[in-house]
Amino acid sequence: MSIRARFQLCKEEFSLDVDLRIPARGITALFGPSGCGKTTLLRAIAGLEHCPEGFLQIGNMRWQEEKRFVPPHRRPLGYVFQEASLFPHLNVRRNLEYGLRRVPAAQRKIPLDRAIELLGISPLLQRKPHKLSGGERQRVAIARALAVSPRLLLMDEPLAALDQARKQEILPYLESLHRELDIPVIYVSHSPDEVARLADHLVLMERGRISAAGAITKMLTRLDLPLAQGGDAEALIEATVAAHDKAYQLTYLDFPGGRFTVAHKDLAIGTKVRLRIIARDVSITLEHQHNTSILNIFPATVDEIVPAGSAQVTVRLLAGNAPILSRITRKSAALLDLAPGKAVYVQAKSVALLA
Amino acid sequence: MSLGEADIAALFITLKLAGLTTLILLLLGTPLAWWLARSKWRYKFLVEALIALPLVLPPTVLGFYLLITLGPNGPLGGLSKTLGGPSLAFTFTGLVIGSVLYSMPFVIQPLQNAFAAIGNRPLEVAATLRASPLDRFFTIALPLARSGFLTAAVLGFAHTIGEFGVVLMIGGNIPGETQVLSIAIYDHVEALEYGQAHLLSGGLLLLSFLMLILVYAVNRRFSLVLR
Numbered sequence: 001m002s003i004r005a006r007f008q009l010c011k012e013e014f015s016l017d018v019d020l021r022i023p024a025r026g027i028t029a030l031f032g033p034s035g036c037g038k039t040t041l042l043r044a045i046a047g048l049e050h051c052p053e054g055f056l057q058i059g060n061m062r063w064q065e066e067k068r069f070v071p072p073h074r075r076p077l078g079y080v081f082q083e084a085s086l087f088p089h090l091n092v093r094r095n096l097e098y099g100l101r102r103v104p105a106a107q108r109k110i111p112l113d114r115a116i117e118l119l120g121i122s123p124l125l126q127r128k129p130h131k132l133s134g135g136e137r138q139r140v141a142i143a144r145a146l147a148v149s150p151r152l153l154l155m156d157e158p159l160a161a162l163d164q165a166r167k168q169e170i171l172p173y174l175e176s177l178h179r180e181l182d183i184p185v186i187y188v189s190h191s192p193d194e195v196a197r198l199a200d201h202l203v204l205m206e207r208g209r210i211s212a213a214g215a216i217t218k219m220l221t222r223l224d225l226p227l228a229q230g231g232d233a234e235a236l237i238e239a240t241v242a243a244h245d246k247a248y249q250l251t252y253l254d255f256p257g258g259r260f261t262v263a264h265k266d267l268a269i270g271t272k273v274r275l276r277i278i279a280r281d282v283s284i285t286l287e288h289q290h291n292t293s294i295l296n297i298f299p300a301t302v303d304e305i306v307p308a309g310s311a312q313v314t315v316r317l318l319a320g321n322a323p324i325l326s327r328i329t330r331k332s333a334a335l336l337d338l339a340p341g342k343a344v345y346v347q348a349k350s351v352a353l354l355a
Numbered sequence: 356m357s358l359g360e361a362d363i364a365a366l367f368i369t370l371k372l373a374g375l376t377t378l379i380l381l382l383l384g385t386p387l388a389w390w391l392a393r394s395k396w397r398y399k400f401l402v403e404a405l406i407a408l409p410l411v412l413p414p415t416v417l418g419f420y421l422l423i424t425l426g427p428n429g430p431l432g433g434l435s436k437t438l439g440g441p442s443l444a445f446t447f448t449g450l451v452i453g454s455v456l457y458s459m460p461f462v463i464q465p466l467q468n469a470f471a472a473i474g475n476r477p478l479e480v481a482a483t484l485r486a487s488p489l490d491r492f493f494t495i496a497l498p499l500a501r502s503g504f505l506t507a508a509v510l511g512f513a514h515t516i517g518e519f520g521v522v523l524m525i526g527g528n529i530p531g532e533t534q535v536l537s538i539a540i541y542d543h544v545e546a547l548e549y550g551q552a553h554l555l556s557g558g559l560l561l562l563s564f565l566m567l568i569l570v571y572a573v574n575r576r577f578s579l580v581l582r
Binding site: 072079085089 | 476477479480481482483484485486487488490494495498499
């Protein structure tokens with residue numbers, strides 16, 4: 001099952017020219033600077049923007065080809081806009097039911113109660129939209145989009161209009177959608193943080209074109225892409241909860257390159273989690289350090305080295321088969337005589353558990 | 356002092372004319388205003404200018420051309436005659452046609468502004484929630500534009516009650532048939548019957564004021580600014 005989209009659109013101010021192929025499962029992030037065409041691409045997928053001559057297939061559903069264009073209201077999708085855009089003349093419950101009532105009973109897969117519970121909005125049902133906070137409004141909008149049991153969920157920077165606290169309020173809900181519902185999501189964002197937390201797949205866009213696409217763990221650590229070149233370059237590691245240490249209040253997480261030690265987090269053994277390791281927090285040694293406070297040390301192989309500014313380099317290493325980035329000085333790289341293929345140890349000073 | 360029989364007839368004709376005109380304008384004006392608010396046609400401004408014409412035209416000019424069009428030798432009057440009806444000039448039907456044209460901007464423009472103020476977003480949201488274009492119009496556009504409808508209805512009604520020049524030109528002054536209040540007042544003044552003139556004028560003043568109070572009270576953001 002995959003999603004295939006080919007669009008060309010020329011407007012006065014900007015042109016879109018994409019040929020996209022992404023898996024029809026998990027969360028795919030469309031990532032890029034403002035004005036790069038992310039939203040236009042999302043609107044074209046929804047059918048809100050009509051690109052003549054486009055092609056769009058979602059799994060086995062063909063929504064656009066040559067002369068055929070399925071209008072948006074006939075596409076089984078959910079769309080969450082940047083502003084919640086609740087209907088002001090309807091209360092929360094009527095907003096939620098608006099789409100639901102228009103979906104034939106046989107196609108309703110997500111009961112309304114489930115959507116309400118997933119987004120935690122049951123106390124709000126009788127309120128009018130103008131009585132809600134920004135975060136509450138956006139949660140209602142997400143539940144409203146889920147209530148139509150979409151086969152594809154499109155989200156256009158659903159958190160961008162919210163302050164930091166509200167974002168933190170909603171992110172856990174988005175993560176639980178990811179875990180509990182099997183709906184492919186295309187998520188437009190320009191926030192690296194959101195992408196790292198949510199995305200499985202990443203599509204980079206630049207000036208109306210797709211510059212690169214692939215699995216998030218690979219994309220973040222590709223040294224030829226801007227993500228790995230910025231000051232906040234980072235790697236994502238997918239790991240599994242292996243054990244807890246009651247005495248020291250620690251949690252052990254296994255990944256192909258070894259075992260991470262992090263502060264205790266109440267997660268069941270076997271839970272899949274994401275770890276984020278910032279390149280600046282990773283140092284490289286030639287021998288395994290024993291008399292150090294750092295717990296997360298793994299054998300790794302140098303894979304690639306590129307300059308980062310005049311004084312620093314970014315090193316891509318493989319621990320097991322998991323890529324990790326390290327940002328060190330050019331001088332250190334020379335002193336350690338780092339080169340692709342060299343066996344080293346990576347030391348991660350800090351590791352963030354994302355799930 | 357009380358109202359004479361002719362005055363009461365004029366009152367009823369006026370109310371009937373204003374009610375019918377408003378109804379027709381709301382029915383015809385809603386799709387037209389929707390189209391004006393949504394269309395990206397580059398020559399749309401021509402239609403808008405045409406609709407706004409009665410705002411600036413002396414009513415006698417409009418009335419004069421209507422008289423020619425509706426009269427027995429005019430295109431509409433002639434058509435009516437061929438179909439076995441009367442010539443439309445000096446009939447109540449003629450008055451309705453004239454009033455619809457004369458009051459059109461007062462109904463279309465508030466509706467158009469109300470539709471435009473909704474913007475694209477709520478309609479797009481509704482589309483992604485499976486609502487067809489017609490469904491979106493009835494369940495989103497109409498409810499969100501309801502203050503515009505109140506404004507349009509009250510302005511259309513009040514403006515039709517107040518018309519004088521057009522009615523005089525095409526309706527003449529046939530008591531019980533085409534004589535409306537504004538003309539009855541004129542007749543009373545000419546006949547120096549100031550008492551009756553006072554009664555009718557005062558009544559109209561009060562009625563108009565009450566209707567506008569209703570609009571402003573219900574819709575505080577209301578403004579007569581015409582885009």
